[in-house]
Amino acid sequence: MSLNATAVVTGAARGIGLEIARKLIEAGWTVAALDMLEDDLKASAAELGENYKPYTVNITDSIMLAEVAAAVGRDLPTVKGIVNNAGITRDALMMRMSEDQWNMVLDVNLTGSWKVTQAFMRSLIRAREGSIVSVSSVVGLLGAAGQVNYAASKAGLIGMSKSLNRELAGRGITVNVVAPGFIESEMTENLPEAVRSDYLSRIPAGRLGLPVEIAEAVTFLMSPSAKYITGIVLPIDGGLTT
Amino acid sequence: MSLENRIAEIIVSRLNVKPEEVTDIANLKDDLGADSLDMVDLMMDLEDTFNLKISDEEGNTLQTVGSVVAFLKTKGIEA
Numbered sequence: 001m002s003l004n005a006t007a008v009v010t011g012a013a014r015g016i017g018l019e020i021a022r023k024l025i026e027a028g029w030t031v032a033a034l035d036m037l038e039d040d041l042k043a044s045a046a047e048l049g050e051n052y053k054p055y056t057v058n059i060t061d062s063i064m065l066a067e068v069a070a071a072v073g074r075d076l077p078t079v080k081g082i083v084n085n086a087g088i089t090r091d092a093l094m095m096r097m098s099e100d101q102w103n104m105v106l107d108v109n110l111t112g113s114w115k116v117t118q119a120f121m122r123s124l125i126r127a128r129e130g131s132i133v134s135v136s137s138v139v140g141l142l143g144a145a146g147q148v149n150y151a152a153s154k155a156g157l158i159g160m161s162k163s164l165n166r167e168l169a170g171r172g173i174t175v176n177v178v179a180p181g182f183i184e185s186e187m188t189e190n191l192p193e194a195v196r197s198d199y200l201s202r203i204p205a206g207r208l209g210l211p212v213e214i215a216e217a218v219t220f221l222m223s224p225s226a227k228y229i230t231g232i233v234l235p236i237d238g239g240l241t242t
Numbered sequence: 243m244s245l246e247n248r249i250a251e252i253i254v255s256r257l258n259v260k261p262e263e264v265t266d267i268a269n270l271k272d273d274l275g276a277d278s279l280d281m282v283d284l285m286m287d288l289e290d291t292f293n294l295k296i297s298d299e300e301g302n303t304l305q306t307v308g309s310v311v312a313f314l315k316t317k318g319i320e321a
Contacts, residue, residue: 125283171279 002051003028006072007081007222008120010059010112012052013040015185016135017085019215025051027219029081032072034059034116059086059112069119079123080130081222084113084157087135089187091146102149109153114160121168129172131222134161135214136179138237154179158233165231174230176221181237183209205238245320246311252291253307256284266308274307292319 007024011017012033021031021044030051035041041054053076055068072079087109090101113134124130139147140154158177165175182188182199188208191199200206217236220226235241243251250264257274270276276284285301288294288310294317296304304310 122283122286125279167279170277 002030003080004030004077005080006030006032006053006076006078007083008032008034008072008079008116009083009085010034010116011086013037013044013054015187016180016183016211016214017083018044019211020083020085020218021052022048023212023215023219024081024083024222025049027223029222030077032068032076032079034068035086059116060107062115065115065119072120073123078127079120080127082117082120082124082130082132083218083222084116084132084134086112086116087137087150087153089147089150091150093146094148097148105149106153106156109150110156110160113157117160117164124173125168125171130174131226132161132164132168132173132175133218133221134177135218136177136233138179138181138235138241141179141233141235141241161233162231169230172227174221174226176230177233178214178217178221179233179235179237179241180214181209181235181240183211183214185211203238203240204242207238209236209238245314248291249288249307249310249314252287253284253310256280256287264307266306266311268307269305270307270310271305288314292317294319 007029009017009021009031012021012031013035021033024031025048031053033041033052033054034057036058038056041056045052045054057064057068059065088105090105092101117132134157136157137154139151140158143151161175161177168175181203214236217234221229250261253264254261257276257280259274263274268274270281285296289296292314304313
């Protein structure tokens, strides 16, 4: 079953982004997989097949992004979905955080998402349908020591999406945010055991989440079943923020 | 194709209106139903098609089909 529509997914080479790409392809989407990690993109393309279209790009580079947007517009079915998933961390306590650490995280997580959305949104507007989902974080809602930059970027995605929703909802375009809690991923697997068990003690579900559990929610928000769900922030966190 | 016809074609496809509705005096918003997003989309389309920049101030003065034609002519575009 093909939707004959393309979803642009950033950070799609591995981790949560790769799972999102996998679930969207299962749901019939063609996925334009954007990532900086060329080797991981190749490996994922080999795994997911012809509906996973890899594009090596740094989303902070507007010129490169415009080239990719032109190529996607030319080569793939109409873009009707955008998933802003790419994200990085550069943790440090505020007193020790460098301006570079602040800027890098904001540039990728927030400004990068803005750039990607702007580069591809005209296609959704013309189609008068589509979905934009940004992957925020519970850290954007709760804050976290050592992550002033990351939390600000992830909270920024919420304001961006809620405003964009007001611009686009009348066009049949949904704009939503998912806020994953602690998910089994590279970002969490290197945590010290004490931090990990502290996290676990705060999660009512008693376990970390799985990347596929984020991907399922994103795919639902982009499905026709979710046409009337827009402007929301959906925590997927085992009850952490409740 | 004349400039008038090229512009009319763009307006018909962007605003999803009938060709006979696109008269010189037709107001893009009031008569042809363009909302603010349509107007931005239309301006970007004109920019791409005719390879020029339209400032927000200039865009705001383009109320009717005729004013779009006149504006493009002042930019030296004839066809």
